[in-house]
Amino acid sequence: MMNVGILGLARSGRAAARLALARGARVYASDTGDTADLRAAAEEIRQAGGEADVGGHNVARLAQCDTIVVSPGIPPTATVLGDTRIAHVTRISELEFAFRYLDAPVLAVTGTNGKSTTTALASHLLTTAGYDAPAAGNIGTPLSEVALRNDAPDWVVVEASSFQLADIDTFAPRIGVVTNLAPDHLDRYAGVHEYYADKAHLFDNASSESTWVLNGEEADVRSLAADAPGARYVFRIRSELATGEQGGWLRDEQLMLKMGKTESRLVGTAELRILGRHNHANALAAAVASVAAGANVGAVRDGLRTFPGLPHRLEVVGERDGVLWINDSKATNVASARVAIESMTRPTVLLLGGVHKGESYVGLSDVLRRSVRLVVAYGEAADIIERELSDIVALERVDGGFSDVVRHAAARAQPGDALLLAPACASFDMFRSYEERGDTFRALARGEA
Numbered sequence: 114m115m116n117v118g119i120l121g122l123a124r125s126g127r128a129a130a131r132l133a134l135a136r137g138a139r140v141y142a143s144d145t146g147d148t149a150d151l152r153a154a155a156e157e158i159r160q161a162g163g164e165a166d167v168g169g170h171n172v173a174r175l176a177q178c179d180t181i182v183v184s185p186g187i188p189p190t191a192t193v194l195g196d197t198r199i200a201h202v203t204r205i206s207e208l209e210f211a212f213r214y215l216d217a218p219v220l221a222v223t224g225t226n227g228k229s230t231t232t233a234l235a236s237h238l239l240t241t242a243g244y245d246a247p248a249a250g251n252i253g254t255p256l257s258e259v260a261l262r263n264d265a266p267d268w269v270v271v272e273a274s275s276f277q278l279a280d281i282d283t284f285a286p287r288i289g290v291v292t293n294l295a296p297d298h299l300d301r302y303a304g305v306h307e308y309y310a311d312k313a314h315l316f317d318n319a320s321s322e323s324t325w326v327l328n329g330e331e332a333d334v335r336s337l338a339a340d341a342p343g344a345r346y347v348f349r350i351r352s353e354l355a356t357g358e359q360g361g362w363l364r365d366e367q368l369m370l371k372m373g374k375t376e377s378r379l380v381g382t383a384e385l386r387i388l389g390r391h392n393h394a395n396a397l398a399a400a401v402a403s404v405a406a407g408a409n410v411g412a413v414r415d416g417l418r419t420f421p422g423l424p425h426r427l428e429v430v431g432e433r434d435g436v437l438w439i440n441d442s443k444a445t446n447v448a449s450a451r452v453a454i455e456s457m458t459r460p461t462v463l464l465l466g467g468v469h470k471g472e473s474y475v476g477l478s479d480v481l482r483r484s485v486r487l488v489v490a491y492g493e494a495a496d497i498i499e500r501e502l503s504d505i506v507a508l509e510r511v512d513g514g515f516s517d518v519v520r521h522a523a524a525r526a527q528p529g530d531a532l533l534l535a536p537a538c539a540s541f542d543m544f545r546s547y548e549e550r551g552d553t554f555r556a557l558a559r560g561e562a
Contacts, residue, residue, distance in 0.1 A: 114139055117210075118175045118202070120193065121184025122146075122154040122167065125207040128257035129182045130158045130165075132214060135261060139163070141178065143170040145193075175199045182210045185251070185276035188301055206280040208273060211256035213283060216265040220246075220402055221284075223273045223315050224292030224328075226449040227395045228252075230387065231292055232272040234399035234420050235406075241416035242408035244268055251277060268406055275311035276301075285318035290326040290402050292395065294333040295448035299471030300539075309337060316341040326402045328394070329358065346372065346405065348397035350390060361397035368397055368417070370410065377410050380417045387422040388429075389456030396420075425551035427453060431558035435528030438558035441535040442551030447472045450537035454480045459531040461485045462522050465502075466492035467538030467550075474501045474537060481506040487525055491518040493542040515543050515550070519557045532558075 117133040119126050119142035130142045140163035144151050147168040155165035164174070170193045175181060181204045187194070194204070212219070220239075222232045232252050239246035245264075249256045250271040259269050271286070275298065278284075294309060302308040316325075316338060323343030328334040330349050338345070346360035354362050354371060361370050361379075368379040379400055382393055400413050422428065425442040432438065441453040445467075454463065454477065463485045465474070474497070481488065481502065488508040490498040499510050509525070511518045519534075526532045540550040556562035 115180070116178045117141075118178035118181040119143070119184075120170065120181060121187050122151045122165070123184060123186060125255040125257065126182070126184045127154050127157065128255035128261070129207045129210050130163055131161065132211060132257040132261055133182075134158075134161050134163055136214060141165070141171070141174045143167070143175075145169055172196050172198050176202065178202050180205060180210070182207055183280055185274060189279070204280055205282060206277045208250060208256055208271070208277040209281040209284050211260045212281075214260040215256065215269065217259075217267065217269050218287040219269050219271050219285075220288040220290070220406055221250075221271045221273045221286035221315060222290040222292065222398075222402075223275070223278065223312055224290070224334075225295045225297050225446070226452060227292040227391060227398075228272045228274070229443070230392065230423055230426055231290060231395045231399050232270050233423055234395060234416075235290075235402050236270040237420045238399055238403040238413050238416035239268055239270065239406060239408055241419070242403065242412035244406075244408070246270055248272070250274075273315065275308055278314040279311040281314050281317065283318060285320070285323070286315070287322070288324045288326065288402050288405055289315050290398050291315070291328060291334045291337060292398055293328050293331055294337065295446070296472055297446045297448065297470070300469075309333065313337050319343050324405050326360070326398055326405065328398070329355070329360065344405075346401050348394060348401055350394045350397065361401045363393055363397070368393065368400065370400060370404065372401065372404055379410070379414055384418050386418075386420060388427045389452065391452040391456070392422075392427070425547060427456060428551070428555075430555040433523075433558065433560075435530075436523065436526040437531045438554070439531055439533045440551045440554050440558075441533060442540070442547045442554060444535040444537060445539050445547055446470060447474060447476050447537045450535040451477055451480055453533060453535035454484055457484045457531050457533060459529060460527070461531045461533050462487045462489065462526045464489050464491065464518065464522055464532075464534045465498055465537055466490050466494050466518075467536045467540050468492065468542045469494035469497055470539055472537075474498055475505075477502070477537070478505050486530065487522075489518060489522040489525070491515070492536075492538065494538045515553055516557060516562060519554060
């Protein structure tokens with residue numbers, strides 16, 4: 114009988130424990146936290162026949178395991194992972210563990226920004242085309258939950274983070290997408306090269322049957338793929354396809370597709386319900402991947418027109434007194450905040466702040482000068498933001514709670530402005546997640562908080 118350890122009792126850890134138990138393994142799961150939710154998760158595992166602890170890890174018990182499944186929220190520097198008593202035990206991610214029991218082809222999406230939107234959109238396009246193609250992975254539904262299904266789907270569209278890809282072994286997507294690359298998670302990685310190296314694991318098990326959909330306008334993305342075997346398509350929004358390339362591109366505000374000998378118009382950018390040039394890239398990536406998976410072009414057109422977008426990603430949440438409130442709480446790094454700012458067509462009051470992730474905000478200078486009338490700096494990163502940007506753009510620092518910050522920004526906004534939450538920071542100084550931060554902003558926009 115296989116002996117499986119699970120580190121972390123959040124959603125992916127719980128799902129991995131259920132999958133291991135369903136496949137006849139002995140399970141020991143643990144978490145250093147000790148909240149009501151974690152205690153409930155531990156009890157659920159015990160009731161299903163496993164062992165579980167909260168408030169710490171039983172290292173002696175973990176040392177008896179054949180495999181330890183590490184939840185993505187546990188950094189490689191965690192004390193338990195450095196304990197020599199478990200150095201002999203194989204460690205894998207929940208993504209890898211679930212893949213071993215999955216009886217369906219995977220369309221995997223990675224990159225720094227746009228992963229969730231591209232994942233959700235590819236799932237939507239395939240579903241519109243008649244496939245059973247759930248979205249899973251970092252987007253919210255653990256892949257282990259899909260592996261537990263009695264009926265295998267036609268495809269699984271998986272958002273794969275660097276944390277999840279770091280500990281793979283056999284994970285081999287039939288189709289892999291890389292949206293873009295930019296520095297991120299520098300609070301967890303020693304540098305950008307280490308971060309990119311984990312992303313590159315997407316290609317570890319590439320074969321002649323693989324298909325890759327790559328951002329053709331980013332040299333780092335092309336370098337990441339290197340000479341991985343398989344068919345290769347690209348997407349472009351600033352240039353036409355190069356000679357010999359296949360994929361998608363933007364021509365005169367039309368999304369175009371060439372796969373095989375036929376060139377097709379998909380939709381105009383005005384027909385999309387998602388905002389911003391970066392979302393045109395996401396739409397092209399999802400369209401190319403979906404057609405590669407077997408979707409017909411007509412269904413892809415319909416799906417592109419009907420996809421509503423995701424919460425917390427340039428989500429228009431209200432208009433008050435002529436000010437458009439836009440929630441981009443998912444913009445947790447400088448690159449994604451930059452994309453949000455570039456998408457603005459109005460003078461903008463920008464909420465910038467939260468937990469600093471190790472990046473300089475000076476990289477926003479040019480887009481701040483073009484589009485932003487005022488930066489409102491807040492949270493733990495306020496000192497750094499103020500120091501780096503106060504000579505570049507009008508800036509006001511606001512101490513206090515998030516509601517105070519938002520109300521101050523709203524009072525400074527004028528009719529015709531956009532009030533944009535694109536924090537470029539993590540949310541954990543004030544919230545449990547970027548979702549909670551975005552939900553609070555939405556409620557404030559609607560006068561509900």
